[in-house]
Amino acid sequence: MKGSSEKAHNRGQVAFVSDAYPDSRLAVPALVIGILAVVLLANFGFAWYWIAAAIVAAVAVVATISWKAFVEADGKLVREEGRLFGLKLLSHRLIPVSEFEAVVVQHIKTEDDDDWRVGLQHRSGRRIWMRCFVMNSPRHSNPEFLASELAMALSEKTTHPIRDNGCVASNSAGRVEARHD
Numbered sequence: 001m002k003g004s005s006e007k008a009h010n011r012g013q014v015a016f017v018s019d020a021y022p023d024s025r026l027a028v029p030a031l032v033i034g035i036l037a038v039v040l041l042a043n044f045g046f047a048w049y050w051i052a053a054a055i056v057a058a059v060a061v062v063a064t065i066s067w068k069a070f071v072e073a074d075g076k077l078v079r080e081e082g083r084l085f086g087l088k089l090l091s092h093r094l095i096p097v098s099e100f101e102a103v104v105v106q107h108i109k110t111e112d113d114d115d116w117r118v119g120l121q122h123r124s125g126r127r128i129w130m131r132c133f134v135m136n137s138p139r140h141s142n143p144e145f146l147a148s149e150l151a152m153a154l155s156e157k158t159t160h161p162i163r164d165n166g167c168v169a170s171n172s173a174g175r176v177e178a179r180h181d
Helices: 024-043 048-064 143-158
Strands: 014-017 065-072 077-084 088-096 100-109 114-122 127-133 162-170 176-179
Touching: 014 143, 024 048, 048 065, 065 127, 065 143, 100 143, 114 143, 127 143, 143 162
Parallel strands: 100 162
Antiparallel strands: 014 065, 065 077, 077 088, 100 114, 114 127, 162 176
16 A cells, blocks of 8 residues: 555545654664764764764654554544655555554653553554643643543444553653553
């Protein structure tokens, strides 16, 4: 399905749309390219601004490509789209819902916030987070309720069970601990 036009690709009705998320697969290659550029440029005696430009270019690659997931209205496909600056379609994947195991809900607790994430868990263990509900946001007055509503709706649409992923707590030192409440 890769390479088909965007028009042919957008035909299906969409039931759920995820928040945009970065492409984590680009982070390591961009880091390697950035380090390689710094080493080569420093080794050949280029000025500091060329080294800074190489680092900025590597970070820009990662920062400008984002993905969004769409669950089709019939509940049979999850479509992921990779876009440059959120506009130009670079790539897309169509994943059958049958390749996912569960709808996952994760509670993230910090000293200041109480956030909830809802997503789909693939057989491989990869998760596609559909939405993050932030406690201190004007948009989300009751994130736990909103997360459970979304999880139930996703579960109905995909016919997958809801799996509580427990609570992830972060203390003042920034250390993250997984707990099950």
